[in-house]
Amino acid sequence: MKVIRAKTMGMCFGVQDALTLMRKLPNPQEVTVYGELVHNPEVLEEIAQRGMTMVSETQRVPPFSKAIVVTAHGVSETEKHQLAQNAEQVHDTTCPLVRRLHQKAQALQDSGYFIIVIGKPGHVEVKGLIGDLQTYTVVEKPDDVQSYSHPLLGVVSQTTTQPSVAKTIVQRIGEKNPAAHLKYVDTICKPTRERQQAVAELLNQVEAMVVVGGANSNN
Ligand code: SF4
Numbered sequence: 503m504k505v506i507r508a509k510t511m512g513m514c515f516g517v518q519d520a521l522t523l524m525r526k527l528p529n530p531q532e533v534t535v536y537g538e539l540v541h542n543p544e545v546l547e548e549i550a551q552r553g554m555t556m557v558s559e560t561q562r563v564p565p566f567s568k569a570i571v572v573t574a575h576g577v578s579e580t581e582k583h584q585l586a587q588n589a590e591q592v593h594d595t596t597c598p599l600v601r602r603l604h605q606k607a608q609a610l611q612d613s614g615y616f617i618i619v620i621g622k623p624g625h626v627e628v629k630g631l632i633g634d635l636q637t638y639t640v641v642e643k644p645d646d647v648q649s650y651s652h653p654l655l656g657v658v659s660q661t662t663t664q665p666s667v668a669k670t671i672v673q674r675i676g677e678k679n680p681a682a683h684l685k686y687v688d689t690i691c692k693p694t695r696e697r698q699q700a701v702a703e704l705l706n707q708v709e710a711m712v713v714v715g716g717a718n719s720n721n
Contacts, residue, residue: 506704506707506708508697508700508701508703508704509700509703510693510696510697510699510700511697511700511714513540513542514597514691514693514694514697515597515693516574516597516598516599516600516691516693517539517540517574517597519574519595519597520539520540520571520573520574520595520597521539521540521545523571523593523595524539524549524554524571524593524595527569527571527593529568529569530552530553530554531553531554532567532568532569533554533555533567533568533569533570533571534554534555534556534557534567534569534570534571534589535549535554535555535556535557535570535571535573536557536570536571536572536573536577536585537556537557537558537572537573537575537626538556538573538626538718539556539571539573539574539595540573540574540716540719541715541716541718541719541720541721542715542716542719543716554571555567565588566588566589567588567589567590568589568590568591569589569590569591569592569593570585570588570589570591570592570593571593571595572585572592572593572594572595572596573595573596573626574595574596574597574600575596575597575600575625575626575627575630576596576597576600576601576604576627576630576631577596577630577633578629578630578631578632578633578634579633579634580633580634581630581633582594597661597691599661599689599691599692600627600630600661602689603627603631603658603660603661603689604630604631604634606658606687606689607619607631607635607638607656607658607687607689608634608635610656610658610685610687611635611636611637611638611656613654613656614654615652615654615655615656615685616637616638616639616650616652616654616655616656617635617637617638617639617656617657617658618638618639618640618641618650618655618656618657618658618675619631619632619638619639619640619641619657619658619659619660620640620641620642620657620658620659620660620663620667620668620671620672621640621641621642621659621660621663622640622642622660622720623640623642625660625720627660627661627662627720628640628660631658631660637652641671641675643667643671644667644670644671644674646671647671647674647675647678648678649678649679650679650682652682653681653682653683654682654683654685655675655679655682655683655684655685656685656686656687657671657672657675657684657685657686657687658686658687658689659688659689659690660689660720661689661690661691661694662690662691662694662720662721663690663694664698665690665695665698668688668690672684672686694721697721
């Protein structure tokens with residue numbers, strides 16, 4: 503049997519940086535990781551073995567801790583403020599590309615746009631993003647798109663969205679809202695694009711594909 507490895511694979515830099523920080527933290531038994539640092543069972547096992555507490559990302563702000571780690575997926579400013587009140591130290595490992603997504607959405611909102619987020623409702627990254635928005639909706643698939651009663655529509659996407667899905671949804675938004683001014687800011691991250699491209703290239707060369715990763719990862 504011939505095994506062909508994808509050209510690009512493995513953890514992205516955002517998650518690697520978060521892991522590096524986590525591994526350097528002193529007194530791990532005093533650290534609470536707020537959510538799944540990465541959707542990877544082996545890493546989660548490592549966190550548990552280090553003695554760190556990990557609280558579910560769907561759980562509310564955890565009880566007081568000496569130190570809290572915000573994951574690469576990020577949280578809203580509101581949530582970060584709450585965490586800061588509940589810990590002596592907050593170690594924020596939010597990926598710079600998730601920060602960019604927050605900034606782009608915020609800038610669109612500040613310019614008067616209604617924000618349409620392409621992404622999975624309830625996913626921790628989306629939850630962190632919309633936590634600071636006032637007028638928004640989340641669209642996961644083309645059939646979710648509606649006619650919106652706003653003249654300015656600003657569209658961003660979860661960093662791990664499939665580019666072809668984002669393209670179709672943006673087209674559908676335009677079709678259903680012909681009178682609106684539509685502005686799409688591409689916030690899909692480069693590591694995601696590279697991995698998706700590598701998978702697309704492999705598809706023509708293999709009979710079966712094995713994807714190694716957490717089943718709940720949006721990647
Ligand atoms: S935004 Fe991209 S690079 Fe950053 S943590 Fe998410 S998947 Fe990784």
